[in-house]
Amino acid sequence: xxxxxxxxxxxxxxxxxxxxxxxxxxxxxxxxxxxxxxxxxxxxxxxxxxxxxxxxxxxxxxxxxxxxxxxxxxxxxxxxxxxxxxxxxxxxxxxx
Amino acid sequence: xxxxxxxxxxxxxxxxxxxxxxxxxxxxxxxxxxxxxxxxxxxxxxxxxxxxxxxxxxxxxxxxxxxxxxxxxxxxxxxxxxxxxxxxxxxxxxxxxxxxxxxxxxxxxxxxxxxxxxxxxxxxxxxxxxxxxxxxxxxxxxxxxxxxxxxxxxxxxxxxxxxxxxxxxxxxxxxxxxxxxxxxxxxxxxxxxxxxxxxxxxxxxxxxx
Numbered sequence: 001x002x003x004x005x006x007x008x009x010x011x012x013x014x015x016x017x018x019x020x021x022x023x024x025x026x027x028x029x030x031x032x033x034x035x036x037x038x039x040x041x042x043x044x045x046x047x048x049x050x051x052x053x054x055x056x057x058x059x060x061x062x063x064x065x066x067x068x069x070x071x072x073x074x075x076x077x078x079x080x081x082x083x084x085x086x087x088x089x090x091x092x093x094x095x096x
Numbered sequence: 097x098x099x100x101x102x103x104x105x106x107x108x109x110x111x112x113x114x115x116x117x118x119x120x121x122x123x124x125x126x127x128x129x130x131x132x133x134x135x136x137x138x139x140x141x142x143x144x145x146x147x148x149x150x151x152x153x154x155x156x157x158x159x160x161x162x163x164x165x166x167x168x169x170x171x172x173x174x175x176x177x178x179x180x181x182x183x184x185x186x187x188x189x190x191x192x193x194x195x196x197x198x199x200x201x202x203x204x205x206x207x208x209x210x211x212x213x214x215x216x217x218x219x220x221x222x223x224x225x226x227x228x229x230x231x232x233x234x235x236x237x238x239x240x241x242x243x244x245x246x247x248x249x250x251x252x253x254x255x256x257x258x259x260x261x262x263x264x265x266x267x268x269x270x271x272x273x274x275x276x277x278x279x280x281x282x283x284x285x286x287x288x289x290x291x292x293x294x295x296x297x298x299x300x301x302x303x304x305x
Contacts, residue, residue, distance in 0.1 A: 031187055042198060045205070051234050052209060059216040062239060063229060064136040065149075067124040071215065078208050085201035092194035096187070 035094055042090045049082035100131040102145045105223060108304045110295035115288050116148065125215070127151045128284045137220055137227060139241070148221040148292055151214060152282040153264035160210040164203055171199040209234070219280040221293060223305045226269060228278050242271045242278060244300045250293050252286035269293065 056075040060068045100120050101113055116130035124132065129149040137146070174181070178192045213231050220227040226247070230238040247269055254265035265286035269278040283289055299305045 031185070031191065034185075034187070034191070038194070038198070045198075045202070048234060049205065052205075052212065055231075055234060055237070056212060056216075059212075059229075059231065059237065062138045063216065063218055063220070065124045065132070066134045067215075071212070074208065075212070078204065081204060082201055085197055089194045089198040089201070092190055092197065096190035096194060 031096070035096075038093045039090060042086045042093075046082060046086045049079050049086075053079045100133070102223070104305050105145070105147070105299070108295075108299045108302075110299060112288070112292040112295040115291060127153055128288075138239070140222070141224065144222050144224045146220055146222050147296065148219075148289065150219040150221070150280055150283040150289060152217055153259075153262055153284050154214065155258050155262050155264070156282040157210055157214055158258075160206065164206050164210075167199065167203050167206065171196065171203070174199070219283060221289070221296065223296060223299075226278060226293065228280065240278065242269070242273050244297055246272045247293065247297055248272055250290050250297075252290045254286060267293075 053075045056071060060072055105113065116128075119126075119128050119130040122129045124135065127150065129135075130147065132146055132149050135146055135149060140146075174192070174195065178189070181187060181192070182189075216229065216231040216237070218227075218229045220229075223244075225241050225243050227239070227241045232238065249270040250267065252265050252267045254260060254263075256265075259265050259282070262284075264282050264284045267280040267283060267286050267289045269280070270276065271278060280286075280289065296305065
């Protein structure tokens with residue numbers, strides 16, 4: 001019995017040998033961390049673009065200048081660019 | 097000039113009309129406009145004339161401009177050094193393409209948001225009241241106004257280096273209302289703004305407007 005225990009102890013303290021099985025973390029790398037991070041950031045960005053469009057609509061009603069129509073058009077164009085660009089960037093990053 | 101300035105203000109014979117006359121034909125997308133055409137605000141009375149529209153001097157948006165330039169530089173550097181990034185982080189070309197697209201739309205949004213903040217942070221002086229519209233952030237904006245007869249004291253200060261160079265400052269207006277102080281931040285030609293408000297106040301007290 002004591003000989004078995006001594007063998008186990010010897011194996012345990014043997015340099016470069018470990019009895020405790022290590023979890024396989026090979027799938028966790030920088031790319032996946034970046035992907036999750038970008039998913040959150042791009043989602044927040046698209047939400048911000050929507051808020052900006054709504055805010056422009058309210059402010060354009062508050063102060064009405066001849067340039068307001070252009071600003072409203074710009075805000076819609078910006079929203080479209082943000083939506084298409086955001087979804088495209090997200091898709092490419094997630095599939096990369 | 098006569099076509100732009102209402103008769104009741106011309107009859108008052110005040111100095112401010114001459115002082116701001118060079119801004120009459122300015123585009124609506126500028127910082128200092130006297131007697132703007134086709135411009136209205138929420139709650140404007142019939143027969144009420146807008147005398148001044150003020151926005152912050154563009155130099156006050158220097159940090160935003162620098163941020164946009166920094167973003168562009170980062171994107172360019174990222175494209176030139178993606179081989180190095182790939183060797184360190186192990187990301188592929190598609191990831192870099194996605195990052196590029198996101199960076200470009202982020203630059204567009206930052207520029208557009210800065211413009212909208214500047215365009216809708218506006219101060220209005222009419223022959224009846226002053227209006228202060230502050231667009232601070234995406235979640236909130238503030239709209240305050242005070243009747244001319246409630247104004248008590250108008251001061252201006254130019255105390256920043258950039259304000260000294262580009263001639264802009266802050267006009268502080270004390271009122272008797274619930275909001276005791278109005279501030280027109282970083283507006284160009286603060287002396288002319290102060291003179292205009294005080295002249296309008298004088299005309300109001302004399303019953304000319």
